[in-house]
Amino acid sequence: GSTGIVGSLAALSGTAQANWAVNMSPGVTEVSRSVFDLHMTIFLICVVIGVVVFGVMFWSMLRHRRSPDRAPAQFHESTTVEILWTIVPFVILVLMAIPATRTLIDIYDTSESDVDIQVTGYQWKWHYKYLGEDVEFFSNLATPREQIDNRAAKDAHYLLEVDEPLVVPVGAKVRFLVTAADVIHSWWVPALAVKKDAIPGFVNEAWTRIEEPGIYRGQCTELCGKDHGFMPVVVEAKTPEDYAAWLAARKAAAQAEKALGDKEWSLDELMARGEQVYERACAACHMPTGAGMPPVFPALKGSAIATGAPAGHIAIVVDGKPGTAMAAFGKQLSAVDLAAVITYERNAWGNAVGDRVTPQD
Ligand code: CUA
Structure with a gap:
């Protein structure tokens, strides 16, 4: 029957x-x-x-x-x-x-929201900006290929992961203002039933109210270029208390970063910080002595790259050098760290240019 x-x-x-x-x-x-x-x-x-x-x-x-x-x-x-x-x-x-x-x-009905987040699609990552708060970040700093390489190096089972998940509180009405900076993307998280096209020049709205803390995954769902398949979305829903603590920590970090950038740095302070940055980011290839490993990793000691006009040196550090082993460090170095490491390389190992490059530069 x-x-x-x-x-x-x-x-x-x-x-x-x-x-x-x-x-x-x-x-x-x-x-x-x-x-x-x-x-x-x-x-x-x-x-x-x-x-x-x-x-x-x-x-x-x-x-x-x-x-x-x-x-x-x-x-x-x-x-x-x-x-x-x-x-x-x-x-x-x-x-x-x-x-x-x-x-x-x-x-x-996106009215009467408790939290407003601007979601911007980039090739190939997401940018989240908490409106009215001093908090914004990219979902991924590493490129998709770098993420895959990192995971392969760690022998980890490949899973679409992000450096920074979007963090939202449970129980609150969260409004998303979805747009894009380059081509059309689409922000999609199946567990929330939210799927909104991210279109340059347009702002599309969506909202959600998540009931359970947890991690909810999604992906870009508009073909947006060669790495469209590597634009994961990870949403972490926290209890209101955990969310408030997370937001406060992010705000404090953003303000501390800003304070460092505004500070008047002396040459000694920049050299001390620059040495740390150099050891962390540069020394593995260019050697702690600045001697490098020619011909693949050029010496910085006595080199025109390190001692010449800072602009060219900054450009290489920020964007990397195509066709060589020099990677782009622009996304992993703050303005202060960048200024410090450039200053350090100008004055370490007897380079002794004597000037300093500040975050304001
Ligand atoms: Cu972004 Cu597909």
Whole structure:
């Protein structure tokens, strides 16, 4: 009977969710669950229509397959049938449209948000800016290829991961203002049922209210270039207390960074800091003595790169040098660290230019 079929389908969808993972996810928000319920309702309606239509078709084919009189019955110009097959689909469509419209209105209502976050797509990473707070960062500093190499070096099982997840509080209405800086991307986290195109020059809005702390993963879902497949999204939902602590720490770090950048640095202070930066970032290739390992890693001691006009040296450190082993350090060095290491290389190992490069430069 029909209850048997509906029962089996309901059981099937439950099993699919639990074991087969072929169905969509019910997610972790009220909206994501209503999208899931909508999907299941419309799926069941379609299955019932399919069963009825094909049932009648196969029944009449089998029932009449040996009839001596094979001439088909004629319904031509039957007013009753035409009214029925107009009204029945109309009623079914209205029944589907009511919950769908309700869900859509809910999805589009981004008003009265508690937290506003600007999400900007870049080739190939995300930038998050907490509006009204002094907090912003990129999801990834390493390029996709570097991330893969890092993971291979660590012999870790490859998993799309980010350096900095987007952190949000549970229970709060979080509004996303989604845009892009270069080409069209799309920010998608299935567990939240949020998928918004990120388009340069446009701001699209979405929102979520996550109920459970946890880590929710997604990806860029608009083909955006060769590394489109390496634009993961990781959302970390924290309790309101943990979120507040995280936000305070990020703000303090941003202010400390800004204070360092504004500070008036003496030559000695820059040299001391620069030595640390040099040992961390440069010494492995250019040697602690600045002697390098020619010809692959040039000497900095006595070199024109280190002692010449700072602008050229800064450009090489920030952007790297294509075609050589010199990587770009622009994203991993703060303005202070950059100024310090340039100053250090100008004055270490007897280079003794005697001037300093400051963060303000
Ligand atoms: Cu960004 Cu695909």
